[in-house]
Amino acid sequence: QAFDARLALAQQAERTLDLQYYVLTDDASGRLLLRALRDAAGRGVRVRLLLDDLHAAALDTLLAGLAAHDGIEVRLFNPLPQRTGAPLTRLLLSAGPFEHLHRRMHNKLFIADGRVAISGGRNIGDEYFMQSSAANFVDMDMLCTGAALPALAQVFERYWTSAHAYPLQQ
Numbered sequence: 431q432a433f434d435a436r437l438a439l440a441q442q443a444e445r446t447l448d449l450q451y452y453v454l455t456d457d458a459s460g461r462l463l464l465r466a467l468r469d470a471a472g473r474g475v476r477v478r479l480l481l482d483d484l485h486a487a488a489l490d491t492l493l494a495g496l497a498a499h500d501g502i503e504v505r506l507f508n509p510l511p512q513r514t515g516a517p518l519t520r521l522l523l524s525a526g527p528f529e530h531l532h533r534r535m536h537n538k539l540f541i542a543d544g545r546v547a548i549s550g551g552r553n554i555g556d557e558y559f560m561q562s563s564a565a566n567f568v569d570m571d572m573l574c575t576g577a578a579l580p581a582l583a584q585v586f587e588r589y590w591t592s593a594h595a596y597p598l599q600q
Contacts, residue, residue: 432552432571433459433559439542440466443475448586450480450539455555456489457562463554464496471501478502480590482535483509484517497598504598505590507535533594538571539586547574547582 440447440463447470454460471477479496483506486493497504540548550571552558560566574582589595 432548433462433561435571435573436463436540436548436554437466439540439546439548440470443470443542444473445475445543446541447475447477447543448480448539448541448583448590449478450535450537450586450589451554452482452534452536452538453485453553453555454481454489455485455553455557456492457556459556459559459561460489460554461492464492467502468496468499471499474501476501478586478590479504480507480535480586480595481505482507484534487514493598505595506598507589507592508533508594509596535589535594537585537589539582541579541583541586544579544583545575547579548572549574549582 447467449467454463467477467479479493479502481489481493481504486506487510493504496502538550538552548571551569552567552571556562557564557566558569
């Protein structure tokens with residue numbers, strides 16, 4: 431139900447979709463969501479996707495394809511110079527002060543048309559929605575409307591415009 435709610439919001443969005451996640455995986459859930467974002471942009475919805483870079487390097491090609499669509503912007507939070515390898519390997523092989531490399535964005539936020547948001551502990555991947563045969567995480571989300579939305583939108587904007595958020599193409 432938690433994943434279906436995200437898909438429904440993407441499918442019903444009319445103006446904007448703003449998504450902020452720590453992890454998005456290249457599995458059935460990740461691809462379904464990315465397809466829904468692409469389809470929304472095809473309907474004229476402005477889509478902004480912000481991902482923490484630590485686990486995103488394996489998605490470079492997939493994300494570049496998504497960002498090539500009109501109406502879709504993808505940014506990476508605190509990207510690492512090392513683009514290949516496991517996250518720990520990427521951290522160890524990336525030059526720079528530990529404080530910079532260790533600054534990660536763990537937020538999970540999905541805002542549709544500035545009217546409805548889902549916030550909580552779930553990243554985007556099969557194991558967050560009870561779809562993995564190997565292991566599943568038990569997390570909770572909160573569906574928000576009304577007075578909470580301006581504060582959630584402000585959180586997204588603060589990270590989206592942060593000096594640590596870079597357009598994917600960069």
